Amino acid sequence: MNLYSFSVKKPITILMITLVILIVGIVSLTRIPLDLLPKIEIPIAVVSTSYKGAGPQEIEKLVTKPIEGAVATVGSVKNVKSISMDGNSLVVIEFNFGTNMDFANLEMREKIDLVKGYLPREVSNPMVVKVDPNALPILQLAFYSDEDLGKLQSQVMEIIKPRIERIEGVASVAVTGGNEKEVAIVVNEGELERYGLSMDRITQTIGAENLNLPGGQVHSGGKKLTVKTSGEFSSIEQIKALPIPLVTGGVIHLEDIAQISLEDKEINTISRINGKDGINMSIQKQSGANTVRVSEEINKELNEILKEYPSLEMEIVLDQAKYIKDSIINVFKNALMGAAFAIIVLYIFLRDLKTTLIISVSIPVSIVATFILLYFRNITFNVMTLGGMALGVGMLVDNSIVVLENIYRMSEGGEPSDTAAIEGAKEVSMAVIASTLTTIVVFLPMVFVRGFTATIFKELAYTVVFSLLISLLVSLTLIPMLSSRSLRKKKKIERKDIFYKFYGKVEKEYKNILDWALRHKGWTVCIAVLIFIFTLTPLFLIGGEFFPPIDEGVFVVNISLPQGSSFKDINEVLGRLEGEIGNIEEVDTVFSTIGAGSLVSTSSSSTNSNKGSITVILKPLNERNKSTFQVADEVRNIKKDIAGADISVDVSSELMGGLGGDPVNISIKGDDLDTLKGIGEDFKEIVKTVPGTREVKSNYEDGIPEVKIVLHRDMASQFGLSTYQVANSVRGNLSGVVASKYKYEGSEIDIVVKKEGSKDETIQGLKSLNIPTPLGSSVPLLEIADIQVEKGPVNIYRENQSRVVSVTSQIYDRDMESTIEDIEAKLKDYHMPRGYSYSFEGQHKQLVKAYRDLTLVLILAVVFVFIILASQFESFIYPFIIILSVPLSFSGAALFLLLSGKSLSVPAIVGGIVLAGIVVNNAIVLVDYINTLRKNGMEKDEAVRKAGPTRLRPILMTTLTTVLGLLPLAIRRGEGSEIQSPMAIAVIGGLILSTLLTLVLEPVLYIMFDNLRNRNN
Structure with missing residues (x-):
């Protein structure tokens, strides 16, 4: 008993199996987590080391180079980059994709251990850390209160932060902003000299008195009692009354020589949202934890906290989970709309509700069964897996259409329902199996692709393949069974509605075109070749980019x-920008920080007081008319009015992991830093002249101006002074010294000892600063040291053990490939000094690699399709005829990408790969039916003329269901749609053009090649 007979004769069994699949699939659906993208594991590790007091050149020579040399010998290392900076070394090691990072880290530690003995003794122990690309903050919160900002900060730190940290999946919670309290002890310099005291003496006395120390144990009544000496300050009054012993033998109190008060620390960080000061909380999830689930748990806890503390005001500034859910819902809506379009097409053609429902059942069964795969393979619901479902939703009914249409045709011909179901399915079984296998097999070569591209699209491939296999099984079992019960013996009905009149005209016109083509075979082939060349030309006009820019609504x-x-100064600039940016209609939230990172990147801002960042969050896509990139460009125009400030606008996608770096990234290699700096500045000016470039900058920075105190050791030693004593004295006079800690409202704050007027010291005042000596006298700093103002050290960047300077740029309103070509053309005329070279890195390098890998995948996909066809047809001629429809589809994809304004990107190329498996389906159905008619005794020409019109309806139906199923994905605007849109457009364009040409060209080629074979025989 074959599969078709079993399904028809055992309907209850088939229904029960289907029911089990649906139940397990629905249960699996409830357990699958949401995420924006598949989990991205980037094989990168960082070795960090510190060497306090050493400049970048010393760090490079003594620390960075030895570590680079050690880690470069580790297996599977792809690139070694480093940054040598003041007091620190950072070595970044990139491995080949697929490397086991746990073993790689162990090997790196072993190699580093071998060179530890050669590093300076003062160098800290090198720390090896595996980089997690998913470690960006998932949630940003802003807290407000009518109470004191310092008290609010204490509340956030002591109450809210610990409760959030306890939530499963939370890795870390960072708090910035607010005012910290300190106990300020401002010492009168005149009083110090009068009593013969020094700042060091005051500091030491406070530290020695503010202690609680254990004193051992004593026995009392047979018991051991713990002894503790308690001396911690419990009030400001105790600090004021602290006795200070004098050298002369007397005692004074601290308040006699100093002003003691509880005050706010000098502000060096700020967090401000929509112009209001507040406390910012940044929350990171653990590696492997699901963003949406962790965010939901955090929000539950926050709601409980707000109920317990009604005076608190909180605003969720940024929630990655919201964007992820919006993106998933948007793709899900597109898939549902596509399925609805496919069902409408079926009904229009069949005009039978029962028949339409029979075919449509393959969509929910196939998709629900796919949930089982996702659950057991631990795959999340993301824009790629759902994109795969949306991509396949139109194809899921293709097999069922071919099977049911054949059963329907036999039933109208007078066959009994059971016979029509069995024989109808049997007649087209080879065609549907071959067409499904050709679609599936194009994804097999993806296993040869490594890197970001494979990570992103592998899960899409899993989804499409599994759903199509289920749809094939449904078409050969459930569809014949339902047909045998529903499509009782039918008489052919002559339909006279508008659609069938139109379809009748289309069929008649097709017959005329086919007759003409068969009479003029040479002309037909020439016309097809000309159409192919004309439509393929846009491929050279549309430009290229790695991935389409993603509108996340944040920059x-x-x-x-x-x-x-x-x-x-920086606060004034930020305030001015905040006001102007906030006036833009599309802007929802403006979040400013000084001395802390931006919301969407931990590296966008520095802790320096001369740097700050503004995170601009826009309204949802459906509430604004401008894209993120347009608003960002509007902000670029605003910044031109602010002189003296270096302002850049970064619109790179953080949720996509940066997508391989900046669109333009020119790496200049050489030895001399000054030469590299000069070349970098020249390259900056050249890149700026290329249309479409934005935010052109070099990573070379001049050092920070600093005052350097060079001690005359011989002279200082005569006064009994060491470098440590002088440095402590200078620090105490300028910024104060933390002498101890004071418990205040449940937390510990600093006790800071400083001199009057320390905040307003000038360089001249520094030179005349009196340094107390151990003998009780003092000496001006100028007498024992030279005071110099010079530029401090710069960061030194290295790549693969060579110094490097990078020039980067963003791109606006242009594709990346054409922009890079224009830059390359201008750089060719630049004379590079001997020993210096440059290369393009970042997204361009990723794009070149993706093109190379995906071209291999495409070639292998076509070869695999040919192998499947050859094994199905037991012939080389017919598969060759069918495979000629593939290049026709590529030209259609290129034409539609040009018309839609899309560039050739990785998603578009993946669409081309999918096309290679889809477009042959129509040709398979056509050629297979021609062969079937010939086996039944029909002449070749007659068989070709009959097969075309007979298979016209299923071919049009399968094409339209696939095209309309993808249409919402191609044209709808919404969160996350940028990734799937080029892929959907490529498939639609290729399928439409190849179908039109296939219906005419394939019959012509069939006869031409068959005649050629007969002549050769």
């Missing part, structure tokens, strides 16, 4: 003032 404005600028 960052980074502000940098000249070195040495004050906190007040």
Whole structure:
């Protein structure tokens, strides 16, 4: 008993199996987590080391180079990059994709251990850390209160932060902003000299008195009692009354020589949202934890906290989970709309509700069964898996259409329902199996692709393949069974409605075109070749990019003032920008920070007081008319009015992991830093002249101006002074010294000892600063040291053990490939010094690799399709005829990408790969039916003329269901749609053009090649 007979004769069994699949699939659906993208594991590790007091050149020579040399010998290393900076070394090691990072980390530690003995003794123990690309903050919160900002900060730190940290899946919680309290002890310099005291003496006395120390144990009544000496300050009054012993033998109190008060610390960080000061909380999830689930748990806890503390005000500034859910819902809506379009097409053609429902059942069964795969393979619901479902939703009914249409045709011909169901399915079984296998097999070569591209699209491939296999099984079992019960013996009905009149005209016109083509075979082939060449031309006009820009509704404005600028200066610039940005209609939230990272990147801002960032969050897509990129460009025009500030706008996608870096990234390699700096500045000016470039900058930074104190050791030793004593004295006079801690409202705050007027010291005042000596006298700093103002050290970047300077740029309103070509053309005329070279890195390098890998995948896909066809037809001629429809589809994809304004990107190329498996389906159905008619005794020409019109309806139906199923994905605007849109457009364009040409060209080629074979025989 074959499969078709079993399904028809055992209907209850088939229904029960289907029911079990549906139940397990629905249960699996409830257990699958949501995420924006498949989990991205980037094989990168970082070795960090510190060497306090050493400049970048010393760090490079003594620390970075030895570590680079050690880790470069580790297996599977792809690139070694490093940054040598003041007091720190950072070595970044990139491995080949697929490397086991746990073993790689162990091997790196072993190699580093071998060179530890050669590092300076003062160098810290090198720390090896595996980089997690998913470690960006998933939630940003802003807290407000009518109470004191310092008290609010204490509340956030002591109550809210610990409760959030306890939630499963939370890795870390960072709090910025607010005012910290300190106990300020401002010492009168005149009083110090009068009593013969020093700042060190005051600091030591406070530290020695503010202690609770254990004293051992004593026996009392047979018991052991713990002894503790308690001396911690419990009030400000105790600090004021602290006795200070004098050298002369007397005692004074601290308040006699100093002003003691509880005050706010000097502000060096700020968090402000929509112009209001507040406390910012940044929450990161653990590696492997699901963003949406962790966010939901955090929000539940926050609601409980707000109920317990009604005076607190909180605003969720940024929630990655919301964007993820919006993206998933948008793709899900597109899939549902596509399924609805496919069902409408079926009904229009069949005009039978029962028949339409029979075919339509393959969509929910196939999709629900796919949920089982996702659950057991631990795959999340993301834009790629749902995109795969949306991509396949139109194809899921293709097999069922072919099977049911054949059963329907036999039933109208007078066959009994059971016979029509069995024989109808049997007659087209080879065609539907071959067409399904050709679609599936194009995804097999994806296993040869490594890197970001494979990570993103592998789950899409799993989804499409599994859903199509289920749809094939449904078409050969459930569809014949339902048909045998529903399609009782039918008489052919002559339909006279508008659609069938129109379809009758289309069929008649097709017959005329086919007759003409068969009479003029040479002309037909020439016309097809000309159409192919004409439509393929746009491929060279549309340009290329790695991935389409993603409109996440967030961008960052980074502000940098000249070195040495004050906190007040940067705060004024930020305030001005905040006001102008907030007036833009599309802007929802403006979040400003100084001395902390931006909301969407931990590296966008520095802790320097001359740098800050503004995170701009836009309204949802459906509430604004401008894209993120347009609003960002509007902000770029605003910044032109602010002189003296270096302002850049970053619109890179953080949720996509940066997509391989900046669109334009020119890496200049050489030895001399000054030469590299000069080349970098030249390249910056050249890149700026290329249309479409934005935010052109070099990573070379001049050092920070600093005052350097060079001690005359011989002279200082005569006064009994060491470098440590002088440095402590200078620090105490300028910024104060933390002497101890004071418990205040449940937390510990600093007790800071400083001199009057320490905040307003000038360089001249520094030179005349009196340094107390151990003998009780003092000496001016100028007498024992030279005071110099010079530029501090710069960061030194290295790549593969060579110094490097990078020039980067963003792109606006242009594709990346054409922009890079224009830059390359201008750089060819630049004379590079001997020993210096440059290369394009970042997204361009990723794009070149993706093109190379996906071209291999495409070639292998076509070869695999040919192998499947050859094994099905037991011939090389017919598969060759069918495979000629593939290049026709590529030209259609190129034409539609040009018309839609899309560039050739990785998603579009993946669409081309999918096309290679889809477009042959129509040709398979056509050629297979021609062969069936010939086996039944029909002449070749007659068989060709009959097969075309007979298979016209199922071919049009399968094409339209696939095209309309993808149409919402191609044209709808919504969160996350940028990734799938080029892929859907490529498939639609290729399928439409190849179908039109297939219906005419394939019959012509069939006869031509068959005649050629007969002549050769």
